[in-house]
Structure formats: C-alpha cells, structure tokens
Amino acid sequence: xxxxxxxxxxxxxxxxxxxxxxxxxxxxxxxxxxxxxxxxxxxxxxxxxxxxxxxxxxxxxxxxxxxxxxxxxxxxxxxxxxxxxxxxxxxxxxxxxxxxxxxxxxxxxxxxxxxxxxxxxxxxxxxxxxxxxxxxxxxxxxxxxxxxxxxxxxxxxxxxxxxxxxxxxxxxxxxxxxxxxxxxxxxxxxxxxxxxxxxxxxxxxxxxxxxxxxxxxxxxxxxxxxxxxxxxxxxxxxxxxxxxxxxxxxxxxxxxxxxxxxxxxxxxxxxxxxxxxxxxxxxxxxxxxxxxxxxxxxxxxxxxxxxxxxxxxxxxxxxxxxxxxxxxxxxxxxxxxxxxxxxxxxxxxxxxxxxxxxxxxxxxxxxxxxxxxxxxxxxxxxxxxxxxxxxxxxxxxxxxxxxxxxxxxxxxxxxxxxxxxxxxxxx
Amino acid sequence: xxxxxxxxxxxxxxxxxxxxxxxxxxxxxxxxxxxxxxxxxxxxxxxxxxxxxxxxxxxxxxxxxxxxxxxxxxxxxxxxxxxxxxxxxxxxxxxxxxxxxxxxxxxxxxxxxxxxxxxxxxxxxxxxxxxxxxxxxxxxxxxxxxxxxxxxxxxxxxxxxxxxxxxxxxxxxxxxxxxxxxxxxxxxxxxxxxxxxxxxxxxxxxxxxxxxxxxxxxxxxxxxxxxxxxxxxxxxxxxxxxxxxxxxxxxxxxxxxxxxxxxxxxxxxxxxxxxxxxxxxxxxxxxxxxxxxxxxxxxxxxxxx
Numbered sequence: 137x138x139x140x141x142x143x144x145x146x147x148x149x150x151x152x153x154x155x156x157x158x159x160x161x162x163x164x165x166x167x168x169x170x171x172x173x174x175x176x177x178x179x180x181x182x183x184x185x186x187x188x189x190x191x192x193x194x195x196x197x198x199x200x201x202x203x204x205x206x207x208x209x210x211x212x213x214x215x216x217x218x219x220x221x222x223x224x225x226x227x228x229x230x231x232x233x234x235x236x237x238x239x240x241x242x243x244x245x246x247x248x249x250x251x252x253x254x255x256x257x258x259x260x261x262x263x264x265x266x267x268x269x270x271x272x273x274x275x276x277x278x279x280x281x282x283x284x285x286x287x288x289x290x291x292x293x294x295x296x297x298x299x300x301x302x303x304x305x306x307x308x309x310x311x312x313x314x315x316x317x318x319x320x321x322x323x324x325x326x327x328x329x330x331x332x333x334x335x336x337x338x339x340x341x342x343x344x345x346x347x348x349x350x351x352x353x354x355x356x357x358x359x360x361x362x363x364x365x366x367x368x369x370x371x372x373x374x375x376x377x378x379x380x381x382x383x384x385x386x387x388x389x390x391x392x393x394x395x396x397x398x399x400x401x402x403x404x405x406x407x408x409x410x411x412x413x414x415x416x417x418x419x420x421x422x423x424x425x426x427x428x429x430x431x432x433x434x435x436x437x438x439x440x441x442x443x444x445x446x447x448x449x450x451x452x453x454x455x456x457x458x459x460x461x462x463x464x465x466x467x468x469x470x471x472x473x474x475x476x477x478x479x480x481x482x483x484x485x486x487x488x489x490x491x492x493x494x495x496x497x498x499x500x501x502x503x504x505x506x507x508x509x510x511x512x513x514x515x516x517x518x519x520x521x522x523x524x525x526x527x528x529x530x531x532x533x534x535x536x537x538x539x540x541x542x543x544x545x546x547x548x549x550x551x552x553x554x555x556x557x558x559x560x561x562x563x
Numbered sequence: 564x565x566x567x568x569x570x571x572x573x574x575x576x577x578x579x580x581x582x583x584x585x586x587x588x589x590x591x592x593x594x595x596x597x598x599x600x601x602x603x604x605x606x607x608x609x610x611x612x613x614x615x616x617x618x619x620x621x622x623x624x625x626x627x628x629x630x631x632x633x634x635x636x637x638x639x640x641x642x643x644x645x646x647x648x649x650x651x652x653x654x655x656x657x658x659x660x661x662x663x664x665x666x667x668x669x670x671x672x673x674x675x676x677x678x679x680x681x682x683x684x685x686x687x688x689x690x691x692x693x694x695x696x697x698x699x700x701x702x703x704x705x706x707x708x709x710x711x712x713x714x715x716x717x718x719x720x721x722x723x724x725x726x727x728x729x730x731x732x733x734x735x736x737x738x739x740x741x742x743x744x745x746x747x748x749x750x751x752x753x754x755x756x757x758x759x760x761x762x763x764x765x766x767x768x769x770x771x772x773x774x775x776x777x778x779x780x781x782x783x784x785x786x787x788x789x790x791x792x793x794x795x796x797x798x799x800x801x802x803x804x805x806x807x808x809x810x811x812x813x814x815x816x817x818x819x820x821x822x823x824x825x826x827x828x829x830x831x832x833x834x835x836x837x838x839x840x841x842x843x844x845x846x847x848x849x850x851x852x853x854x855x856x857x858x859x860x861x862x863x864x865x866x867x868x
Contacts, residue, residue: 266798272795272798273795273796273797273798274798275798275799275801275802276798276802277802277805277806278802278805299795302755302795302796305753305754305755306753306754306755306796306797306798308754309753309754309755309770362754
C-alpha cells in the first residue's frame with residue numbers, strides 16, 4: 137500500500153533539504169517528494185498529516201546492546217527493535233558482547249536470522265578479538281561476508297597495543313570500520329564512578345578521566361600509523377574531546393560518538409547511589425559535560441548514539457559497587473538530543489546529522505535518504521510534544537534509566553521502515 | 564665478466580649484468596646434473612663450509628649437492644652441534660673456521676645481517692643462505708632461473724607474490740631481483756603481513772587475491788608460518804586459506820598458463836590447495852632442481868677463478 141506524508145518539514149542534511157513537502161512512498165521506496173505530490177488516483181493510500189512535524193531520514197543508533205543471544209531476560213532482538221522503533225530509530229547497530237560473543241560468522245548469521253522478526257533493521261557489529269579477550273584476531277573476512285558491518289570489542293579495550301595495531305591492519309585489509317571502546321583497565325580497574333569531588337564525598341572507587349584519554353590517544357596514534365580509520369565510542373571527557381579535535385585538525389581519519397547521558401547528566405547524579413547512574417565510562421564533571429556539548433557543536437563529535445545497555449533488577453537492584461554498568465537509552469535519546477537544539481547548542485540540522493548521515497558514513501551504511509528512489513526509512517518527529525517518561529511505559533524489556541519522571545519536549549511519532557509504519561504514536 | 568664483490572650477501576649488491584651472468588652460468592651447470600656421472604672436477608681441492616644456524620632441509624642439501632657435484636669438500640655445521648651452544652660468538656666461530664683455510668662459507672642465520680658480519684670479518688667469500696627476514700639471494704636467483712627457463716625473459720613479465728611479505732626474505736630478494744630485471748611485481752596478503760610503505764619496495768599492493776592474479780605470468784605463494792603467527796597476524800588457517808590461499812576457484816581469474824611457484828616448505832591446504840600443486844604449470848619442484856645449478860654457478864663464480 138502507498139503512503140503519503142503530507143506537509144512535513146522534510147529535513148535531510150545530507151541532501152541539503154529543509155522545506156515543507158509531501159512525500160510519497162510506494163513499494164517500500166520514496167517515489168516522489170514535492171509540494172504538489174498527491175496520492176495516486178484509485179489506489180489504496182494511507183495519509184499521514186504531518187503539519188508541524190519533521191520528517192527525517194530514518195534515525196540510526198550505532199551503539200546498542202540487544203543482549204541476544206544469551207541474556208534474553210534483559211532484552212531480545214525483537215524487544216530491542218520495538219524500543220528502537222518507539223525511539224524513532226529505523227536501524228540499530230548491535231554490539232558483540234553477547235553470550236556467546238558475536239566473534240564468528242555463525243553468531244552473526246544467527247543475529248541476522250533473529251532480526252528478520254524485528255521491526256527495525258539490525259546491523260551486527262562483530263568482535264575484533266576472539267571472545268573479546270584482546271588476544272587473537274577474529275575471522276574478519278568471514279564476518280564481513282556473513283553481514284557484520286563493523287568491528288568492536290565494546291565493553292573492553294584491547295589492552296595490548298600490538299594486538300590493537302594488528303587488529304586495525306587486519307580490519308583495513310577487509311575495509312571494516314573499527315569502533316573503539318577506550319579504557320585503560322589497569323587504571324580504571326575496580327572503579328565505579330568518575331574521579332572528582334563527588335567520588336571524594338561518596339567514597340566510591342573512582343575512575344580517572346585519563347583511563348579513557350590514554351586509550352583514545354593510543355588508538356588515534358595507531359590509526360594514524362597504520363592508515364585506517366577509527367571511531368571512538370562513548371566519549372565522556374573534555375580531554376578526549378580535545379585529543380580528537382586535534383587529531384581531526386591534523387587530518388587523521390577519526391570519528392567519535394557520545395551518548396545523551398554524557399551531555400545531560402554529571403557525576404552529581406550519583407549522589408543518591410542510584411545504580412541507574414552507573415555506566416562505563418562514568419558520568420563526568422560539569423566541565424566535561426560542557427566540553428562534550430562544545431565538541432558536538434563544532435563537529436568534533438560526529439555521532440550521538442544511545443549505548444542502550446539493558447540490565448534487569450538482578451544486575452541493578454544491588455549495591456552500587458556490585459551493579460552492572462549501563463542504562464537503556466533508545467527511547468530517550470531523541471528528546472535528550474532535541475533539548476540541545478532548544479538550548480541553542482545544536483541546530484536542528486546538526487542534531488539530525490548526528491544520528492542519520494554521520495553514523496551512516498561511519499558504518500558505510502547509507503541507504504536512508506529523503507530523495508526519490510531511496511529506501512523509505514523515515515522518522516517523523518513532533519518537536520513540540522510534551523511528555524513524561526513513566527515507569528512501565530518502556531518498550532525495552534529492561535527499565536534501567538535515570539530519566540523516569542522527567543518531562544521531555546519532542547518525540548518520534550511515526551517510525552517507518554521500508555515503507556511500513558512500525559511505530560505510530562497517533563491513531 | 565666476473566662478480567664485483569667477494570661475497571653474495573644479497574640481490575641488492577648485484578647488477579642486472581651480474582644476475583644474467585649467474586643465470587647463464589647456471590644453464591651449463593644444470594647440464595652436469597643430467598649426466599650419468601654427476602660430477603665435474605672444477606672445484607677439486609676446495610673446501611666449502613656451510614654453517615646453518617637455522618633449520619633447513621632443501622637449501623642445505625642443495626648447497627651440499629652443488630659443492631659435491633663440483634668436487635669440492637663440503638663440511639656442514641649446524642648450530643646445535645657447533646660451539647654456539649658453548650657460548651662462542653659468531654665472529655669468533657668465523658675466525659676459527661678461517662684458521663682452517665676454507666675457500667667458501669655458506670651462512671644461514673636467524674638474524675638479518677649475520678652473513679655480512681662474517682663477510683666483513685673474514686677474507687673468505689661468504690654466500691648468504693638466508694638471514695632473518697632480510698635476504699635469501701640464492702632462492703631469488705633460482706626462482707629467476709626457473710621463470711626464465713619457462714618464459715625466456717624476465718623483462719616485462721608480471722609476477723605476483725602472495726603471503727607474508729613482512730617476514731619473508733624470499734619475497735625481499737625476489738622483489739629486488741625482479742625489479743632489476745625489468746619485471747613488474749605485485750604483492751597480495753593481509754595488511755598485517757605487509758611491510759610499511761610496501762610500495763616503496765617497488766611493488767603494487769593489491770588487497771584482493773582474485774584481483775591480484777589477473778594477467779599475472781607467475782604466482783609465487785609464500786609459506787605461512789602458522790606456528791608463529793596464528794591469532795596474531797591472521798585469525799586462523801581457515802580464514803587465511805579462504806581469502807589468501809591459491810585454489811582452482813581463484814585460478815579461474817588468472818591466465819590459463821600462469822606459472823605457480825612456492826619456495827617451500829608448503830603448508831598444503833593453507834596457502835595452496837593440493838590440486839593446484841599438481842597442475843601442469845606448477846613448477847615448484849623445478850625450483851628445487853634448479854637450485855642446485857644456480858648454487859653450483861655461484862660456487863664456481865666466487866671460488867673457481
């Protein structure tokens with residue numbers, strides 16, 4: 137069936153597009169855009185009245201943990217995909233730290249097989265090293281053929297610099313993007329929160345910003361030396377922003393992402409010992425938050441990604457020291473990012489870039505565009521909708537978020553994947 | 564014409580004319596091995612000491628046979644049976660052997676530059692039989708001889724070398740020789756096995772094997788040192804052979820008469836599939852045969868005059 141999106145503010149930074157248009161979708165693709173486009177005569181056609189709404193290319197979350205295989209009680213590929221659709225995402229890249237780890241083609245194929253039942257596109261990221269142990273390289277050629285889009289040992293850093301160097305070189309042989317979780321675990325070991333005034337008061341074991349910055353620096357140096365690109369995951373410190381900015385100015389092929397909590401919350405949030413403020417890297421100081429915002433504004437940080445990390449009460453309703461790191465984020469990322477727009481940190485076009493064309497470029501996955509002929513992955517956003525995140529209303533199987541009770545402005549009202557509406561907030 | 568250096572330490576020191584001289588001399592030496600009585604008196608009364616500080620079957624045997632077919636007295640020393648185990652330095656070992664007045668030393672050593680150390684210290688000519696990842700000049704010469712035997716000339720030919728270029732002395736010597744003789748060299752393998760700035764060696768890097776074999780006159784497969792590198796520079800043999808192993812499917816992208824070479828020892832089923840080894844254009848055993856002739860030529864040129 138055809139679908140007509142009427143009078144939307146069509147916004148696609150990669151196409152330089154920002155105007156009020158009608159968009160016609162037929163056969164899973166955008167067939168026409170224009171002021172006067174109407175539904176084809178005689179055929180069935182759904183109409184979305186998008187007056188006052190934004191139509192963007194389908195949002196991509198390039199950093200998600202779907203927990204399947206192995207921890208389906210936290211999240212499944214299907215439930216994670218529903219949460220993604222509710223958050224406005226048409227595609228998610230899922231990290232390799234499942235059980236078993238996605239370090240071989242069979243697991244990649246299993247994930248893609250399970251993803252056929254999911255309502256959004258699932259892009260598997262495979263491991264760089266076997267079992268994410270940081271020693272033996274994975275079969276990257278085989279993984280690419282099986283459908284992995286990128287490589288990452290997310291959750292762990294490869295401690296051995298020579299292994300990291302060889303992983304980058306081997307990945308380059310197969311033109312596979314490498315996503316880096318940057319953490320010197322010899323420095324961060326045992327830590328549970330940012331090292332600063334709050335950790336001094338709470339007496340919680342600290343994680344120095346240098347634990348992240350040392351490896352950001354190392355991985356950029358290695359990438360520069362071997363001539364491959366690297367993407368720095370979940371940047372959280374002012375130092376990392378500075379290192380990445382300098383590297384980009386030098387011409388190094390480095391890209392970076394941050395997650396909404398790193399530009400929204402500070403380590404002050406940990407004061408109540410809420411385990412939903414425990415993540416890795418940890419919530420940082422106010423000056424780090426300011427630097428992350430500046431990095432987003434000046435383009436040092438290319439991508440906003442959720443680092444959606446579902447955990448159940450088993451992992452979170454425990455002592456702060458014993459709690460697992462991470463929070464769910466798919467359903468709150470868009471409004472938290474739109475807050476940056478209303479605060480004047482980013483323009484709307486910049487914000488949209490951070491989860492459309494920029495992650496697509498990093499992953500080499502550029503299918504969603506607002507132009508005729510493109511696959512109809514479209515997100516329709518109401519930028520003014522006021523809503524409150526209530527307990528029990530998340531689509532994710534897990535509810536580990538520090539944002540319950542918060543009132544947001546802006547929300548995805550339709551998520552369209554391949555021309556099919558997979559999430560609709562309005563009747 | 565004579566060789567301008569006392570020693571043969573690498574292809575790097577040779578001119579194109581010297582390479583041709585060695586290969587031409589080897590043609591007449593090859594004839595000796597075809598005789599019923601495979602011996603000529605050319606080096607009668609000469610003493611050749613071969614010092615193998617690294618394991619070797621083919622090269623060591625080849626040198627020994629070459630010396631014996633020229634009637635030289637050939638003495639073999641291996642590291643395990645030498646005074647190395649007693650702590651003697653390489654230079655001291657060399658001086659002690661020199662004191663016994665040999666005419667030629669052949670040295671295989673795990674360290675790049677070890678033959679040069681002996682060559683600089685001793686008046687006796689030294690042939691490098693492979694030093695670390697640096698050079699293996701006699702292998703490159705026998706490879707060139709084998710190609711020339713099939714294709715008449717090296718100039719204008721396209722040679723592809725596949726595998727661990729980074730650690731391969733065979734690749735280094737071959738690249739030097741083929742460039743000097745006017746052949747074009749391509750290399751293929753994972754980037755973990757390529758030297759930095761590999762193009763500066765005078766080769767073209769082609770990442771994908773099926774692209775790399777296109778229009779090549781010769782494909783040289785290198786041995787994967789699986790015991791040393793598995794997990795580190797490549798994930799495992801299965802993936803290596805899938806993407807960088809030579810098999811019939813890959814050969815469908817190559818010329819029908821492409822020559823297939825391998826310096827040995829071969830990991831069957833890893834860098835080269837067994838059925839490819841037995842193809843008519845596989846000349847791996849010709850290389851071994853020709854090794855004796857090339858080494859006879861060098862012994863003659865370095866000591867016989």
